[in-house]
Structure formats: C-alpha cells, structure tokens
Amino acid sequence: DGGITQSPKYLFRKEGQNVTLSCEQNLNHDAMYWYRQDPGQGLRLIYYSQIVNDFQKGDIAEGYSVSREKKESFPLTVTSAQKNPTAFYLCASTLAVGRAGELFFGEGSRLTVL
Amino acid sequence: AQSVAQPEDQVNVAEGNPLTVKCTYSVSGNPYLFWYVQYPNRGLQFLLKYITGDNLVKGSYGFEAEFNKSQTSFHLKKPSALVSDSALYFCAVRDIRGNNRLAFGKGNQVVVIP
Numbered sequence: 001d002g003g004i005t006q007s008p009k010y011l012f013r014k015e016g017q018n019v020t021l022s023c024e025q026n027l028n029h030d031a032m033y034w035y036r037q038d039p040g041q042g043l044r045l046i047y048y049s050q051i052v053n054d055f056q057k058g059d060i061a062e063g064y065s066v067s068r069e070k071k072e073s074f075p076l077t078v079t080s081a082q083k084n085p086t087a088f089y090l091c092a093s094t095l096a097v098g099r100a101g102e103l104f105f106g107e108g109s110r111l112t113v114l
Numbered sequence: 115a116q117s118v119a120q121p122e123d124q125v126n127v128a129e130g131n132p133l134t135v136k137c138t139y140s141v142s143g144n145p146y147l148f149w150y151v152q153y154p155n156r157g158l159q160f161l162l163k164y165i166t167g168d169n170l171v172k173g174s175y176g177f178e179a180e181f182n183k184s185q186t187s188f189h190l191k192k193p194s195a196l197v198s199d200s201a202l203y204f205c206a207v208r209d210i211r212g213n214n215r216l217a218f219g220k221g222n223q224v225v226v227i228p
Contacts, residue, residue: 004157041220042219104160106157
C-alpha cells in the first residue's frame with residue numbers, strides 16, 4: 001500500500017544528543033515536509049523540500065537539519081542546539097505539480113528529552 | 115504571508131446535533147483551503163478541500179465546508195455529529211500564487227457528548 005512511514009514512533013533522548021527521525025514515502029511525491037506539533041500551537045513548519053537535493057527552511061528551522069538525497073526519503077535530525085526538542089513530529093508529502101494537492105501525513109514520531 | 119484563524123479552542127456538541135467548526139483565512143491572492151482531522155497520537159487525515167468552483171465542498175465521513183470569499187471563511191460542518199467525530203480539526207490555507215507552503219490553524223478540539 002502507498003503511504004508515508006515514520007520511524008521510530010517513540011524516541012527518548014538525553015540532553016546533548018543528536019537524533020534522526022526517518023520519513024519514507026512510496027507515493028512518488030515530489031515535495032516533502034517536516035512539521036512540529038506542540039499542544040495548543042498547531043503545526044509549525046521546520047523544513048520542506050520540493051525536489052531531490054534541495055530544501056528550504058520553514059518557520060522554526062533552528063536546531064534542526066535535513067537531507068533529501070532520494071526522492072522517497074527526507075530524514076530530520078534534531079541536534080543538541082534545539083533548546084526544547086520534546087514534541088510530536090510529523091512528516092508529510094504532496095505532488096508538487098500545482099499547489100492544489102493535499103498533504104499526506106505519516107503517523108508521527110514523539111520525541112522526549114530526558 | 116498566508117494565515118489561518120480558528121477562534122474556538124474547543125467545540126462541544128451533543129451526539130446527533132449539527133457540528134460546526136469555524137475557520138477564517140488570510141492570503142494575498144486566491145486561496146486553496148483544506149480541512150484535516152487528527153486522532154490522538156496519530157497523523158493528520160485529509161477531509162476535504164476547496165480549489166475552485168462550487169462554494170460548498172463535500173468530503174469524507176459526511177463532512178462538508180462552505181467557502182465564503184467575502185467573509186474569508188471556510189467553516190466545516192456536519193449535519194449530525196457522532197461520538198467518533200471527537201478529534202482535533204485543523205484548517206489550512208495555501209496561496210495559489212505563493213510558494214508551496216501550507217499554513218495551519220491552531221486546531222479545534224471537538225467533543226461529541228453521547
């Protein structure tokens with residue numbers, strides 16, 4: 001079945017450690033996105049990529065990094081520079097042709113810093 | 115830049131009664147508008163979208179939404195709410211002439227009371 005797979009579902013990190021969240025899609029979508037969700041704040045855009053080997057910062061990119069080496073993969077690294085990384089992270093994708101396409105979301109990864 | 119306002123934090127409705135979740139938007143050009151639903155610890159699921167044409171849009175699970183350009187609104191409605199409709203609902207907007215970024219509202223928690 002086509003879809004977006006995020007892993008791991010739950011992740012615990014000690015302060016000072018970098019962690020990488022995986023996002024893989026088999027929908028043949030061009031554009032991929034990473035959002036952060038905090039209670040009562042909705043979704044905030046971290047990074048997005050519209051084509052392989054290219055990506056742009058979103059509204060809250062500080063302390064995060066991404067890569068887009070393959071069309072189907074868009075991993076997110078939460079670095080030790082991110083001051084408050086505990087959150088629910090959502091990956092999404094869409095066809096980039098036109099802008100009318102809806103986003104398809106993965107099931108999310110919940111990161112907790114101990 | 116595009117933005118969305120969802121003025122109510124929580125909407126309580128009795129089972130079987132009509133459900134309305136409000137959304138107003140701001141874009142510099144014409145909008146593409148979307149509604150998503152999220153269940154606890156899950157990703158977002160697409161419900162419906164307005165691109166062009168008929169102002170009344172029908173979507174999944176009996177939901178519909180009405181686009182009102184003069185009031186810059188896109189309220190989500192369901193004629194008869196079910197307990198299973200209890201979830202977090204997000205409105206989102208994209209400017210058709212802008213970049214490929216989607217702006218989300220903060221979300222509305224809907225509680226359907228049996």
